[in-house]
Structure formats: C-alpha cells, structure tokens
Amino acid sequence: MHRDPNLYDFWPYQDRPKIVWPGEKKLAFWVAPNIEFYELNPPINPSRKPWGRPHPDVVPYSARDWGNRVGHWRLMEAMDECGVRGSISLSCAMLDHHPEIIQACVDRNWEFFSHGIYNTRYSYNMTEAQERAVIEDSIKSVMDATGQRIRGYLAPALTHTERTMDLLAEYEFWYSCDLFQDDQPQPMKVKGNNRLISMPYSLEVNDVITYGVYHQSPRAYADALMRHFDQLLEEGAETGTVMCIPLHAYLVGHPHRMGPFREALRYITSHRDDIWVTTAKEIAEFYLANHYDQSLADIQARGCARPGTGFNPAGDAA
Amino acid sequence: MSTLPDSYLVYPQRKAGPDHAHYPAAPLPDRRPIALPGGLKLGLWVVVPLEFFPLNPSGQPFKAPGAMQTPYPDLRHYTTRDYGNRVGAYRLLKLFAKLGVKATFAVQGAVAERYPQLVRDVAAAGHDICAHGWDTDALHHSGLSAAVENRYIADTLSAIETASGRRPTGWISPARAEGFQTPARLAAAGLRWFADWAHDDLPTRFATESGDLTALPLSNELDDWQILIGYSRPEHEWVAQVGDAADWLLDEAARMQSPRLLTLTIRPYVSGLPYRIKPLGDSLAGVLARAGCGCVQPSELTII
Numbered sequence: 108m109h110r111d112p113n114l115y116d117f118w119p120y121q122d123r124p125k126i127v128w129p130g131e132k133k134l135a136f137w138v139a140p141n142i143e144f145y146e147l148n149p150p151i152n153p154s155r156k157p158w159g160r161p162h163p164d165v166v167p168y169s170a171r172d173w174g175n176r177v178g179h180w181r182l183m184e185a186m187d188e189c190g191v192r193g194s195i196s197l198s199c200a201m202l203d204h205h206p207e208i209i210q211a212c213v214d215r216n217w218e219f220f221s222h223g224i225y226n227t228r229y230s231y232n233m234t235e236a237q238e239r240a241v242i243e244d245s246i247k248s249v250m251d252a253t254g255q256r257i258r259g260y261l262a263p264a265l266t267h268t269e270r271t272m273d274l275l276a277e278y279e280f281w282y283s284c285d286l287f288q289d290d291q292p293q294p295m296k297v298k299g300n301n302r303l304i305s306m307p308y309s310l311e312v313n314d315v316i317t318y319g320v321y322h323q324s325p326r327a328y329a330d331a332l333m334r335h336f337d338q339l340l341e342e343g344a345e346t347g348t349v350m351c352i353p354l355h356a357y358l359v360g361h362p363h364r365m366g367p368f369r370e371a372l373r374y375i376t377s378h379r380d381d382i383w384v385t386t387a388k389e390i391a392e393f394y395l396a397n398h399y400d401q402s403l404a405d406i407q408a409r410g411c412a413r414p415g416t417g418f419n420p421a422g423d424a425a
Numbered sequence: 426m427s428t429l430p431d432s433y434l435v436y437p438q439r440k441a442g443p444d445h446a447h448y449p450a451a452p453l454p455d456r457r458p459i460a461l462p463g464g465l466k467l468g469l470w471v472v473v474p475l476e477f478f479p480l481n482p483s484g485q486p487f488k489a490p491g492a493m494q495t496p497y498p499d500l501r502h503y504t505t506r507d508y509g510n511r512v513g514a515y516r517l518l519k520l521f522a523k524l525g526v527k528a529t530f531a532v533q534g535a536v537a538e539r540y541p542q543l544v545r546d547v548a549a550a551g552h553d554i555c556a557h558g559w560d561t562d563a564l565h566h567s568g569l570s571a572a573v574e575n576r577y578i579a580d581t582l583s584a585i586e587t588a589s590g591r592r593p594t595g596w597i598s599p600a601r602a603e604g605f606q607t608p609a610r611l612a613a614a615g616l617r618w619f620a621d622w623a624h625d626d627l628p629t630r631f632a633t634e635s636g637d638l639t640a641l642p643l644s645n646e647l648d649d650w651q652i653l654i655g656y657s658r659p660e661h662e663w664v665a666q667v668g669d670a671a672d673w674l675l676d677e678a679a680r681m682q683s684p685r686l687l688t689l690t691i692r693p694y695v696s697g698l699p700y701r702i703k704p705l706g707d708s709l710a711g712v713l714a715r716a717g718c719g720c721v722q723p724s725e726l727t728i729i
Contacts, residue, residue, distance in 0.1 A: 108480070108481035108495055108498075109480055109498070110480055110482060111479070111480060111503075111539075112480055112498060112503060115502075117510070117539065117540050117542075118511060119511060119515055119542055119543060119546065120511055120512040120515040120516070121515045121518075121546070124692070143569045154496040154569070155495075155496060182599060192461075223631060231496050265495070265500070265501045266495070266496070267498055268498075269498060285500055285501075286500060286504045286506075287501065287504040287505045287508060288504040288507045288508050288511055288512075289511060290510055290699065310501070310505060311505070311698050311700070312700065321653075321654070321657050323659060325658040329660075329701040330659070331598060331659075331660070332700070334660075334699070334700040334701075334703055334704075335698070335699040335700035336699075337703070338682040338699035338700065338702055339699050340705065350699075360453055400667055401610075409542070411542070412544075416558065420499075
C-alpha cells in the first residue's frame with residue numbers, strides 16, 4: 108500500500124499558465140447525470156456491502172429505480188430547457204435494462220462515459236483480467252449501442268485499484284473523473300505514452316454529497332451551486348476553470364428539489380457570453396490539444412515534477 | 426458478568442480544581458484584564474491547518490477527522506483533502522490579502538517536506554507558522570514511546586524550519602490529540618505555546634514537568650468543520666454564528682473591561698471550496714468591521 112497515489116504532481120493554484128476556452132470563454136461548464144443501475148441481489152464483494160440491510164433492501168433499491176422511471180425524465184426536461192447536453196456517467200448495463208433512456212440521450216447528442224457495468228459491482232479485489240474485462244465491456248457495449256467511442260471513466264461507486272488509471276491510459280481513454288484535487292484539468296502520471304488527464308468533477312457539489320453527506324436543503328443546494336459558479340467564473344478570467352454538476356436523478360429529480368435546481372441551472376446557463384456549456388469529452392479534447400503540454404512544462408519549470416507514475420514512485424517498468 | 430473492584434469507588438483526585446496539575450481553577454469573572462495590541466477589544470485569531478492525509482493510514486489509535494474512509498485506495502478522500510493544499514490554501518491566501526487578515530498556518534511536517542513551496546508562499550505573505558505534528562496518521566497518544574513522540578516533534582520542527590527558514594515556537598497536535606506526556610515533551614523541545622486543550626477562552630499558563638507553556642484558546646465548537654460538516658449547517662448559518670460570537674464577546678469585553686478573543690479554525694479543504702470562499706470572506710470581514718476588532722497573532726498572546 109502506498110502513502111500517496113503519485114497520480115499527479117503538486118501544482119499550486121497560483122500563477123499557472125493561462126487557459127482560454129473556445130470562444131474566449133472563462134469557464135467550461137458540464138453536467139454529469141449519473142445514469143446508474145443498482146442490482147436487487149448483487150453478488151458480494153468482500154470489501155464493501157452493496158446494501159445496508161439484507162437483500163432485498165427494497166426502499167433504497169426501488170428509490171434508485173425510481174430515478175430511471177421518473178426522475179431522469181424530469182432532469183432531462185430541465186436540461187433541455189437550459190440547452191445543456193449531458194455527459195453521462197453510465198452504468199453500462201443500463202444499455203440493456205433501459206434502452207429507452209439511452210435512445211433519448213442519443214437523440215440529444217449527449218456524451219456517454221463509463222461508470223462501470225453496475226454500480227453494485229466494485230473494483231476492489233479485481234484481478235487485472237477482470238478489470239480489463241470491465242473496461243473492454245464498457246467500450247464495446249457503448250460502441251455497439253450508440254456508435255460512440257467512450258473516452259472518459261468514473262470508477263463504479265468510486266472504487267479503484269492501483270492499476271485503474273494505467274489501464275485507462277492503455278485503452279486510450281482521455282480523461283478520468285476520479286480525482287478531485289483541482290478545478291482545472293491536469294496531466295496524470297500513467298505508464299506508457301498515452302495521455303490521460305484528470306477532469307474536474309466538482310464532487311463537493313454532487314447531489315449525493317449535498318443530500319446524503321451534508322444533509323442540505325434543496326434551496327441551500329441551489330445557493331451553493333450558484334456561488335460555486337460565481338467564484339469559478341471570477342477566477343476563470345485569470346485562467347480558465349471547469350465546473351461540473353454531478354447529478355443522480357434519483358436524488359435531484361424529486362418534486363421538492365427540481366424547482367430550486369432548475370433555478371440554479373437557469374442562472375448558470377444565462378452566462379453564455381462567458382461560459383462554454385459543453386461536455387467532458389469536448390473539454391478533454393480541447394485541453395489535450397491546446398494546454399496539456401503547457402501544463403506539463405509549467406509543472407516541470409516550477410520544480411514540482413516528481414518521478415515515477417501512479418503507485419509506482421520509482422518509475423519501474425511494468 | 427465480572428464485578429468491579431472496590432478501588433473503583435476510590436477517588437484520589439477528589440479535591441478543589443481540576444484533577445491534574447497543569448492549571449488551577451480560575452473562574453472567568455475573577456480574571457485580571459488582559460491587554461491586546463492597539464487597544465483592541467476583540468482579537469480575531471485565525472488558524473489554518475495544512476494537513477497531509479496518507480492514503481494508507483494505520484488509523485491508530487483512532488482515525489483522525491478527515492482521514493480515508495473507503496477501502497484502499499480511497500482516492501476520493503485523498504484527493505478532496507489534497508485539494509486544500511493545492512487550491513483551497515491559495516484561495517485563502519488571496520482572500521486574506523484582500524481583507525488584510527494575518528493568520529496562523531498550522532503546518533504538518535509532511536506538508537513542509539512534500540510542498541515546501543506552499544510553506545514559502547504562506548511565509549512570504551506574512552502569516553505566522555506553527556507546527557501541527559507530522560501528519561494526520563502520526564497521532565500523539567500515551568501508547569507512544571518517548572523516543573517516537575520526541576521524534577515526531579523534532580522531525581516536524583526541522584521540516585518546517587527547512588521549508589520556511591523559521592523554527593516554530595507554537596504547536597497544535599494532529600487532531601488535537603495528546604498523550605499524558607505530550608505537553609511536557611513539547612515544552613522540552615523548546616515550544617512556547619500550544620493550542621490542543623479547549624479549557625478556556627483566554628490564554629492560560631499550563632504547567633508541565635519540563636516547564637510552563639502558554640495554552641492558547643482555540644474553539645472546537647465554531648470552526649468550519651464542526652459547523653459545516655459536523656452539524657451540517659449551510660454556510661449562511663456559519664456566517665451568522667461567527668457574527669453572533671463576535672457580538673457576544675464584544676459586549677462581554679465592555680462589561681468585564683477586558684478584551685476577548687474570537688478563535689476560528691479554517692480548513693483549506695472545507696472553507697477553500699469555491700462555494701464557501703465568499704461566505705468565509707463575509708464572515709471574516711463582518712468581524713473585522715466591528716469597532717475594536719482586529720487580527721492577533723500568538724506572539725501577542727503568549728503569557729510566559
């Protein structure tokens with residue numbers, strides 16, 4: 108076990124080289140609906156229980172199914188109204204369980220990225236072959252169903268192994284949403300020559316954190332989203348920032364929460380002169396083409412670069 | 426079921442005052458007035474911990490607040506804490522510069538060793554630096570040998586001195602946890618003040634076997650973690666509670682003709698988030714806008 112993942116270098120948020128998003132925009136804004144499937148009776152991973160009570164744990168199970176039957180359609184309508192395309196954090200089994208949701212997203216030109224196969228199958232204790240199988244299944248399933256080659260990843264239920272990021276790079280993913288160390292993208296230190304970046308996912312304004320961890324009210328959530336946006340927009344004038352709103356329809360889609368949320372989304376998207384309303388893949392593509400080398404050079408020039416790659420500080424060959 | 430021995434009802438410390446020899450009882454109304462620089466009525470002491478949370482904590486003898494929570498590798502909590510040192514701390518430095526706030530940054534040895542630039546940036550901005558132990562998994566407790574605890578202290582002071590050019594004279598233990606011998610070992614290491622104990626609102630003399638320390642007050646009820654995370658209150662309620670504390674203390678200072686201290690711990694990974702930085706600024710600006718309020722530093726508060 109390592110004391111430090113060594114997946115990225117320390118890089119002070121001060122005097123960084125300037126990022127300007129397409130159209131001279133200061134902030135890149137994206138929304139990540141997590142479209143997830145939780146199984147009623149999943150097999151057990153020894154490192155984590157899927158449900159609090161003995162199976163079937165019907166209330167939390169069905170509350171999540173509610174998200175796919177009811178909440179998703181409400182959230183999608185609000186995003187349509189505000190002209191926001193989603194970047195979907197997808198439990199890839201959703202392609203089989205709910206093709207009607209997938210088709211609605213394809214019709215809107217939303218982006219898909221992998222959030223594992225089910226959100227009740229955790230990465231802990233997987234062999235390399237098993238972890239590869241999940242990644243290969245994700246790539247092929249989304250390609251077959253939508254024609255999209257996925258370029259992003261958020262590990263199922265935020266469960267990782269030491270090799271996850273190296274595998275993503277090997278399979279030519281462009282970004283991972285798994286690291287929450289910054290409000291700007293950053294090159295990740297991975298094996299091989301492929302480039303992988305950390306994509307800001309703004310976990311702290313995730314509805315799961317807001318409602319499940321911080322126990323905030325819907326209006327307090329909307330206020331926090333707007334303040335988060337105002338701050339990052341102000342800082343984006345110095346160097347471009349990224350804001351994501353990670354969502355779960357089974358939480359935000361409730362009638363007492365949708366109104367304040369939609370107000371916040373309307374407020375944010377009313378700033379189109381200053382913000383790039385986009386998807387994670389488009390942010391990654393632009394960053395890789397225009398700012399990746401600049402970031403690496405700055406980290407190097409400041410003396411922040413440390414040797415090795417993730418979980419491999421000595422830089423040993425694979 | 427086992428029974429208790431008769432010694433369980435023997436009370437060897439049952440006498441006036443606390444059940445230890447570090448300080449005597451001292452009711453607040455009986456205190457001699459203290460003095461703050463510039464005739465301040467209310468001194469604002471801001472403490473900013475710069476902590477390192479290892480990805481592989483032992484969790485012994487307990488898991489520090491903010492430590493990893495999910496099975497290894499808990500990238501979620503590692504990176505949200507690391508955000509504080511990379512991004513949040515710089516947002517705080519910018520805010521403090523704008524408001525004219527001078528704070529005490531409580532730096533862990535591992536932070537000084539890993540991120541010396543951050544420590545240099547803090548020092549260059551004119552802030553005070555104190556020691557905050559080695560890291561959040563190097564907790565001080567009575568199960569540590571003298572050699573290990575003394576090494577934690579010495580390594581921390583050396584790492585901070587190497588990074589900042591100054592040897593700290595103050596200390597806050599990681600998670601404010603101590604063993605019975607910790608204060609004496611801090612005094613023996615040449616430290617002058619510490620702020621682990623929450624027994625008072627004013628500086629107190631704290632006796633140890635190796636000499637006296639100043640124990641500085643540091644609220645454990647009003648800090649950002651306690652209000653925003655522990656009590657899950659929204660940011661505007663924290664701003665209101667800080668304002669209410671300032672009003673109460675100013676009134677008390679006038680009534681008792683002795684200045685008071687408002688002590689506030691601000692964590693970069695909590696208050697340095699984009700959606701919290703403005704409420705934090707409102708909070709600090711609100712306190713400092715009150716007549717007779719200003720920032721104070723430990724060097725102005727030590728009494729020994």
